[in-house]
Amino acid sequence: MSLKQPLLSLTGVNTYIGQSHILQGVDLIVPAGHVTALLGRNGAGKTTTLRSIMGLWRPRSGQIVFDGARLDGLPTHEIAARGLGYVPEHRAIFRDLSVFENLQIAERKRGDLDRALPKLHTLFPDLKRFESRAGRHLSGGQQQMLAIARAMVADNRLLLIDEPSEGLAPIIVGAIVEALKQLKGQMTVLLVEQNFRMAAALSDFYCVLDDGHTVRAGEMAELTSDAALTARLLGAG
Amino acid sequence: MxxxxxxxxxxxxxxxxxxxxxxxxxxxxxxxxxxxxxxxxxxxxxxxxxxxxxxxxxxxxxxxxxxxxxxxxxxxxxxxxxxxxxxxxxxxxxxxxxxxxxxxxxxxxxxxxxxxxxxxxxxxxxxxxxxxxxxxxxxxxxxxxxxxxxxxxxxxxxxxxxxxxxxxxxxxxxxxxxxxxxxxxxxxxxxxxxxxxxxxxxxxxxxxxxxxxxxxxxxxxxxxxxxxxxxxxxxxxxxxxxxxxxxxxxxxxxxxxxxxxxxGGAGTLSGPLLGAAFIHLLGYGLNVAFGPRWPLLFGLVYVAIVLFLPYGFMGAWRSWLLKRRLKM
The missing domain is CATH 1.10.3470 (ABC transporter involved in vitamin B12 uptake, BtuC)
Structure with a gap:
């Protein structure tokens, strides 16, 4: 695929969970300033790829390079500090903290939140309305919005978002898509998404994993214009 | 003020x-x-x-x-x-x-x-x-x-x-x-x-x-x-x-x-304060009333508290406050 300089690249990444060889040589390029969708069937290794990038699983071999520097082998908190915002699956907020505290805790420098808050409140107005509410008392959609917003508090250069639509009602998914669309062009995003229509609407590039391998990567337009190819790569299109 | x-x-x-x-x-x-x-x-x-x-x-x-x-x-x-x-x-x-x-x-x-x-x-x-x-x-x-x-x-x-x-x-x-x-x-x-x-x-x-x-x-x-x-x-x-x-x-x-x-209620600070007072004073009271058998009764009190107030005194108090606020 035709690429500007990649912000993040994975080369031949192998990750084991216990005895299981989950990632068997993943190659991935995330171009700066664009949204890249990581696609594939259940169990293809998408979430493990994100977790390997964050150092939550340590890759056994391969290289992960972010902005010219190796990430693999670093402890998770140092990886995050390089400017990676991670939105894990299952709406991973802190349930015992309020909405505001959930955002505050993501500050990396003093003033991060003051700077980010107006933008976050425009993107997700509910976060302003329920500022003092405990995370556990938010709806699923609000929790997801909070999880995304939390990754945007610090001055992150790359967002890793895992299955933002999972388990949410279609109308809520629509709201999240709208919010993420506003990020396009401003942020580099690596998006894992089962819902192909959502992924297609948001992404500029794609990468398909199957059984822990990269099987194909390219521009999203190539997939959306070729239904047969999409069906072949992703099963039911 | x-x-x-x-x-x-x-x-x-x-x-x-x-x-x-x-x-x-x-x-x-x-x-x-x-x-x-x-x-x-x-x-x-x-x-x-x-x-x-x-x-x-x-x-x-x-x-x-x-x-x-x-x-x-x-x-x-x-x-x-x-x-x-x-x-x-x-x-x-x-x-x-x-x-x-x-x-x-x-x-x-x-x-x-x-x-x-x-x-x-x-x-x-x-x-x-x-x-x-x-x-x-x-x-x-x-x-x-x-x-x-x-x-x-x-x-x-x-x-x-x-x-x-x-x-x-x-x-x-x-x-x-x-x-x-x-x-x-x-x-x-x-x-x-x-x-x-x-x-x-x-x-x-x-x-x-x-x-x-x-x-x-x-x-x-x-x-x-x-x-x-x-x-x-x-x-x-x-x-x-x-x-x-x-x-x-x-x-x-x-x-x-x-x-x-x-x-008293873990994760609250007044909880342990209350818990300390409760255990120390109740222990004393039971000791006065029942003599050296008191730890046995104390055990029953513990079991009752864990069964009926699983989040301790402060936890029970807070959920009561929350319920009352939701009703109003």
């Missing part, structure tokens, strides 16, 4: 505790430094000391989610350090206090660096192992000259001005001040950004790491603060009893902290 209004219940409680010795003296018509007033000053002084011990445990368990079975080792270490320095080394109390703080910091750093490498039940076991080691050392006859071995370190020379026997009222106020200061110190921590990170770690440590926190350092800080506080509480306890004994290092002393915290 705003500060006063926001802290009204706390201020009222502090006021009541300050007036308490005088009120009892008025009510009973006995002098303030004898009889019933003196006895109850002692009871409450012990509650204040235990409360600090329980609060320190709550910082670990209730906030950071670290379940330690070795907390008694800090309590006991505080007692032994102050006892040995006062009795055998002839140190002054301020110098011995400083030594208690420094040795507790060193001990908790050592335990933290070792135990915090593992998680969950393994961490619990490592802390238990350390505490048992200290317990065995305290009973070892090799050090009888210094520790008194299984008899404990008896007749610690407490400075005359603080003597729990002759200056009970002073001891009462010193314990009260110790309790208030410790409470506000821990509250400062739990309400600070550090406190929120501790809660985040308790909920999901990996998530906290993925945001960029070196969670090990935060847990270590919690461990050191809790260790120092427990050691100071142990020091006060030794000054009150005029002795330090192996029982201070026993597992049952850790369990006591756990019970006070759970009964």
């Amino acid at each position: 705003k500060i006063i209004r926001e802290n009204a219940p706390a201020l009222a409680l502090i006021g009541a505790m300050v007036l308490f010795p005088f009120a009892i003296s008025l009510l009973t018509g006995e002098p303030i430094d004898a009889g019933t007033p003196k006895f109850w000053q002692g009871m409450l002084a012990q509650v204040f000391i235990l409360a600090v011990y329980a609060i320190s445990y709550d910082l670990l368990m209730g906030y950071a989610g670290i379940l330690s079975f070795g907390h008694a080792m800090f309590f006991g270490a505080g007692g032994y350090v102050v006892g040995i320095l006062l009795k055998h080394a002839g140190w002054s109390l301020p110098a011995a206090t400083l030594a208690v703080i420094l040795s507790a910091a060193a001990l908790s750093l050592l335990i933290g660096v070792t135990a915090l490498r593992v998680q969950g039940v393994y961490l619990t076991m490592v802390t238990l192992a350390f505490a048992q080691m200290m317990f065995v050392i305290s009973e070892a006859t090799d050090f009888r000259e210094w520790t008194g071995a299984e008899d404990g370190l008896q007749s610690i020379p407490v400075p005359a001005w603080l003597s729990p026997t002759h200056q009970r009222l002073t001891f009462y106020f010193v314990s009260l001040a110790f309790c208030i200061l410790s409470y506000y110190l821990v509250r400062r921590i739990t309400q600070s950004p550090t406190g929120r990170v501790l809660v985040a770690i308790r909920e999901n440590e990996l998530r906290a790491r993925a945001i960029g926190y070196n969670t090990f350092v935060y847990k270590l800080v919690a461990m050191v603060v809790a260790g120092i506080m427990a050691a100071l509480a142990g020091m006060m306890n030794a000054l009150w009893n005029l002795n330090a004994n192996p029982n201070m290092l026993a597992t049952s002393t850790t369990i006591n902290a756990l019970l006070m915290t759970i009964i």
Whole structure:
């Protein structure tokens, strides 16, 4: 695929969970300033790829390079500090903290939140309305919005978002898509998404994993214009 | 004015505790430094000391989610350090206090660096192992000259001005001040950004790491603060009893902290305070009423509380408040 300089690249990444060889040589390029969708069937290794990038699983071999520097082998908190915002699956907020505290805790420098808050409140107005509410008392959609917003508090250069639509009602998914669309062009995003229509609407590039391998990567337009190819790569299109 | 209004219940409680010795003296018509007033000053002084011990445990368990079975080792270490320095080394109390703080910091750093490498039940076991080691050392006859071995370190020379026997009222106020200061110190921590990170770690440590926190350092800080506080509480306890004994290092002393915290409500600071008062006063009451069988009844009370108030007194109170607010 035709690429500007990649912000993040994975080369031949192998990750084991216990005895299981989950990632068997993943190659991935995330171009700066664009949204890249990581696609594939259940169990293809998408979430493990994100977790390997964050150092939550340590890759056994391969290289992960972010902005010219190796990430693999670093402890998770140092990886995050390089400017990676991670939105894990299952709406991973802190349930015992309020909405505001959930955002505050993501500050990396003093003033991060003051700077980010107006933008976050425009993107997700509910976060302003329920500022003092405990995370556990938010709806699923609000929790997801909070999880995304939390990754945007610090001055992150790359967002890793895992299955933002999972388990949410279609109308809520629509709201999240709208919010993420506003990020396009401003942020580099690596998006894992089962819902192909959502992924297609948001992404500029794609990468398909199957059984822990990269099987194909390219521009999203190539997939959306070729239904047969999409069906072949992703099963039911 | 705003500060006063926001802290009204706390201020009222502090006021009541300050007036308490005088009120009892008025009510009973006995002098303030004898009889019933003196006895109850002692009871409450012990509650204040235990409360600090329980609060320190709550910082670990209730906030950071670290379940330690070795907390008694800090309590006991505080007692032994102050006892040995006062009795055998002839140190002054301020110098011995400083030594208690420094040795507790060193001990908790050592335990933290070792135990915090593992998680969950393994961490619990490592802390238990350390505490048992200290317990065995305290009973070892090799050090009888210094520790008194299984008899404990008896007749610690407490400075005359603080003597729990002759200056009970002073001891009462010193314990009260110790309790208030410790409470506000821990509250400062739990309400600070550090406190929120501790809660985040308790909920999901990996998530906290993925945001960029070196969670090990935060847990270590919690461990050191809790260790120092427990050691100071142990020091006060030794000054009150005029002795330090192996029982201070026993597992049952850790369990006591756990019970006070759970009964009062883990993850709240007033919880352990209430828990300490409840356990100490109820234990006394049951002992008076039923004699040496009282721990048996105490067990039943524990079971009932865990069954009916699973989040402790403070947890039950908060959910009651929440329900009432939702109805309105």
